[in-house]
Amino acid sequence: MRLSSYVRTAALGAASIPLLAGCAGQQGAGGSVERAAERPASWTDLPVRTGARDVVHTDTQHRSYKVRITVKSLVRGSQEDMRGARVDKGLKGMVPHYLSFEVTNTGRKKIPAAYMADSELALNGTDWTRGEEVYVTGGSPGGDGLPCEDSAPKALTPGDSYDTCVTYALPEGVGVLSLAHNPDGYLDEGGPVATWPVDGGLKAASAHLAEPGDSVRVRWDDPEDGVLELPATLVSVRRGNAADLTGLDLDLNENERRGVPYYVSVTYTNTGPKDLYADRADHVRLLTEGGRQIPGKTPFVRDTKIPGCPSDWVARTVPPGDSVTECSIHLVTDDDDKPFAVGFAEADRPGLVTWRAPLN
Numbered sequence: 610m611r612l613s614s615y616v617r618t619a620a621l622g623a624a625s626i627p628l629l630a631g632c633a634g635q636q637g638a639g640g641s642v643e644r645a646a647e648r649p650a651s652w653t654d655l656p657v658r659t660g661a662r663d664v665v666h667t668d669t670q671h672r673s674y675k676v677r678i679t680v681k682s683l684v685r686g687s688q689e690d691m692r693g694a695r696v697d698k699g700l701k702g703m704v705p706h707y708l709s710f711e712v713t714n715t716g717r718k719k720i721p722a723a724y725m726a727d728s729e730l731a732l733n734g735t736d737w738t739r740g741e742e743v744y745v746t747g748g749s750p751g752g753d754g755l756p757c758e759d760s761a762p763k764a765l766t767p768g769d770s771y772d773t774c775v776t777y778a779l780p781e782g783v784g785v786l787s788l789a790h791n792p793d794g795y796l797d798e799g800g801p802v803a804t805w806p807v808d809g810g811l812k813a814a815s816a817h818l819a820e821p822g823d824s825v826r827v828r829w830d831d832p833e834d835g836v837l838e839l840p841a842t843l844v845s846v847r848r849g850n851a852a853d854l855t856g857l858d859l860d861l862n863e864n865e866r867r868g869v870p871y872y873v874s875v876t877y878t879n880t881g882p883k884d885l886y887a888d889r890a891d892h893v894r895l896l897t898e899g900g901r902q903i904p905g906k907t908p909f910v911r912d913t914k915i916p917g918c919p920s921d922w923v924a925r926t927v928p929p930g931d932s933v934t935e936c937s938i939h940l941v942t943d944d945d946d947k948p949f950a951v952g953f954a955e956a957d958r959p960g961l962v963t964w965r966a967p968l969n
Contacts, residue, residue, distance in 0.1 A: 651687040655706075655785055656808035663715060664790050664803050666726045675716035676726055678790060680805045681709045681772075688781070691743075700743060703778040706732060706785065707757040713770040723771070724761035729791050732777040733900025735784040735814040737952060737961065740777030786810035787900045802943050804899040811898060811949065818950055821845075821967040829877070829889065830956035837881060843951050843964040844874040844934060846895070847917045854915070854938070857908045861940065868940035871895055872918035873905065873951055876934040877927070884926040887933045889953075894961065895939035896950040902961075905937025 661679040668674070686705040712726050720726055732740035757774040765771065779785070788805040819825050824840045831837050849870035854861075873893055879885040894902040907920070920936040927933045941948060948968060952961035 649687065649690075651689065653685045655683040655685055657683040657785075657788060658805050658808065660805070662790065662803035662805070664729070666720065666729065668720075668722065668725055674714065674718055674720045674726070676720070677711075677713040677715045678727065678730070678803070679711040679713070680788060681711065683708050683785065683788070683807070685785075691778075700741065700778050702781070703741075704781055704783075705743060705757070706740060706777045706779060707774055708732065708777065708788065709772070709774045711770055711772050712761070712765070714765045714767050717767050719767065720765040721763075723763065723765035724759060726761065726765065727773070727775060730775070731789050731791075731900070732779070733786045733789055734779055735786050735810055736817065737786070737814070737894075737896045737900060737902055737950070737963070738959075739900075740779045740785075743776040743778045784810060784813045786814055787898075789900050802899055802901065802946060804946065806899070814950070815965070818963050818965040819843075821964055823964065825962050825964070827877075827892075827953045827962050828955035828958050829885075831885060834881070834883065836957045837885075839880055839885075840878045841953060841962070842876045843967075844876050845872075845969060846874075846948060846951060846966045847872045847969045849915070849917055849938075853917070857915075859906050859908055859938070861906070864942045865940040868942040871939045871941060871948055872915070872936050873939060874918070874920075874934055874936045875951070875953070876932050878932040879927045879929055882929055884928055887925055887927050887935060890920075890935055890937035892954045892956075893937045893939075894952040894954060895941070895948050895966070896952050896961075896963065897941070897943075897946045898949045899943070899946040901946060902952065903939045903941065905939055907937060 657680060659680045659682070661677050663675065663677050666674045666676045684707045686707060688702055688704055690705050691701065691703070710727070712723070714720055734740060757776045759775055760771065760773045762771055785807045787807055787810060790803040821843050824842045826838045827841045829837045829839050849872050851868070851870065854870060873895055875889070875893060877887065877889060890905045890907045893905045895905070896902055915938070918936040918938060920934075925933075948966050950963050950966050952963045954961055
């Protein structure tokens with residue numbers, strides 16, 4: 610099934626506003642958190658699994674700091690919350706989600722630019738794309754302040770904490786699968802990921818998946834004929850063994866070398882009038898329960914043989930009317946994060962085409 614993706618244009622500026630109940634407020638001089646007495650009836654508390662996770666924050670200078678993030682609440686607001694606020698026009702009409710949490714410096718070093726300590730967080734939608742972190746200025750209609758503010762101090766000394774709230778925007782109708790944190794900020798690059806699932810998120814995501822064996826049209830970028838729509842079918846998803854990859858010319862980082870390979874096979878059919886160049890492995894994603902999109906990798910050597918993952922590994926032409934089955938390798942680096950679906954990143958269109966993953 611075809612899934613929408615989020616607008617990825619950040620709004621400019623930073624909010625400086627009082628907060629409503631349900632979202633952490635601005636710290637006053639005495640360190641207390643200010644809250645308004647009431648919040649709009651249109652807000653909904655989402656069942657995020659709260660609690661603390663010990664993670665690593667990596668700053669823009671590639672320096673690492675030990676941090677504990679304690680999620681306290683996740684609230685879905687309404688489109689009305691951002692009416693009148695000065696946000697990028699691409700975010701108008703999207704639904705804000707208010708994440709309240711605490712950040713604690715559990716290491717021995719002071720963290721400069723403490724507001725970046727939560728920059729590796731991502732809110733994952735039920736279509737596996739990510740919410741846009743929203744920075745807003747100005748008030749809502751009627752002059753009221755906006756309901757969520759990032760209240761981080763300039764620096765965070767060892768042992769100190771601060772409460773804060775961050776706003777993420779999702780399209781109307783998209784639910785929340787999970788909140789995730791990656792120490793490098795790149796959730797797809799292969800590394801330890803801390804997650805806070807939202808109860809019911811996987812069930813909602815599952816409702817939008819095509820079944821294995823279903824033929825779904827995907828947008829394919831051909832170097833000669835431009836963007837084409839071709840039928841694609843998910844054939845299989847097989848768990849492999851790290852030993853299968855020994856000696857292969859794969860571009861793997863340290864975490865990926867310790868990961869578990871999964872082999873995803875997809876069949877494409879050339880319904881056009883001309884020969885078609887294959888090699889779509891870089892468009893395939895293995896989607897996990899935690900919300901990651903793990904891209905495929907392929908060896909650079911022709912005729913490489915991997916048990917359970919047969920493929921020619923190089924682009925070849927597919928005559929009109931013929932089909933080709935390609936296999937891609939996806940490294941799952943977190944034992945607690947399980948493959949759940951397969952996605953195809955379409956050409957010239959945001960979003961993914963997705964199938965339920967038939968694990969073998």
